[in-house]
Amino acid sequence: SQKIEQNSEALNIQEGKTATLTCNYTNYSPAYLQWYRQDPGRGPVFLLLIRENEKEKRKERLKVTFDTTLKQSLFHITASQPADSATYLCAPRMTAGNKLTFGGGTRVLVKP
């Protein structure tokens, strides 16, 4: 069955450092992969989308990579700030119109 794995342990990181989160998937061939941020008590918010033919995508201090051979996406927050503290969810997707299934999320805590 299809599986999406994100590190369930919280990632504690010092302000200014780079946080790297992993999303692994099995029994999937997603056409693209989305990353979302969720703050406590709020709905997830879309951050980035990367397609299978794209190796890397950037948005401000965020960078996402997508390795279809390793079946893995990495999500980087550079120069992290306490305001980046949240849970980050990955969501691979087969094609448009197909259901979007989320990983369990990784909680990031950036300490000043």
Next chain:
Amino acid sequence: DTAVSQTPKYLVTQMGNDKSIKCEQNLGHDTMYWYKQDSKKFLKIMFSYNNKELIINETVPNRFSPKSPDKAHLNLHINSLELGDSAVYFCASSQEGGRGRGELFFGEGSRLTVL
């Protein structure tokens, strides 16, 4: 103006009752969803409607019945509530057709507590 709004935000009710959650989106999107987030924070899709037609119906008890009166609204009715239904229910919308990228816009969630 809130893009995806759902009501109520909190719902506390007794086992066996019937309740509804309403959702509206003003983004002009063609697809709407209901997701359930349990106490372990896993976000699971329940239903999806595209242009008022049901396109995704995950393995959900038939006590849960979605209804989409039009493209901008998707309601969720739950009959005979059980303790295990306690969760946060998120409504979301996306544009799948045309130039849509399929990114989901979520509401703030409706926290259902069944006693």
